[in-house]
Amino acid sequence: MDSPLAAERQRAVDELKIADADTSEYICRIGRPVTYWFGVVDGLLKMSSDNADGQTMTFTGVPPGGWFGEGTAMKRETYRYNIQALRKSRVAGLHVDTFHWLLDHSIGFNRFVMNQLNERLGQFIAAREIDRMTNPDIRVARSLASLFNPVLYPGVGEVLRITQQELAYLVGLSRQRVNEALTSLAASGAIKVEYGGLRVLDLGALRSQVTFR
């Protein structure tokens, strides 16, 4: 490809760094200055922060194909969340300077970032709804649905590699309760429970698992 876009794309690819993170390792911590815009190649990350009581509050999981930190990178601030690996993961990092260079030179990249921000806004609004739901089955269903977001997490596909323990950490429930919820979701035909992962059969059903029950 030798379109005008190729040069910008090439620079991004050239400067993209890949690193492996072990389980429970931090990719970035609150308060640290931004160095990279991150993307998940493989594995599973957790975005969280600690409140005054020392309790950890989880905001969302980041499965393969997901990017994060663009808001902070744009403003060149310090990270506002902790990003921790729930299991051995492979992470890509694009330096902030390159990130800004792309913003200045590529309309396509701007579109991507804008779309990313917009999509995530929708996800966080949905997350507020989820938090207000008391029914664990629904919480699990909606949390799963957001992990299967094809725009934010194109790397996920139809099978999400996640253990029930990891999902429990994300949703904030016990593994037993998550297991129970997954069983009932599987019975309703929305998903299929597999060893070490989940297969989505009906994403719409997961999303709309709201009113009843």
Added chain:
DNA sequence: TCATTAAATTGTT
């Protein structure tokens, strides 16, 4: 490649 063993994950109480 196959059989054995260890480790991880799940289902259940």
Added chain:
DNA sequence: AACAATTTAATGA
């Protein structure tokens, strides 16, 4: 939180 059952990964012949 603990247990047994099941699945996968690792090991070595």
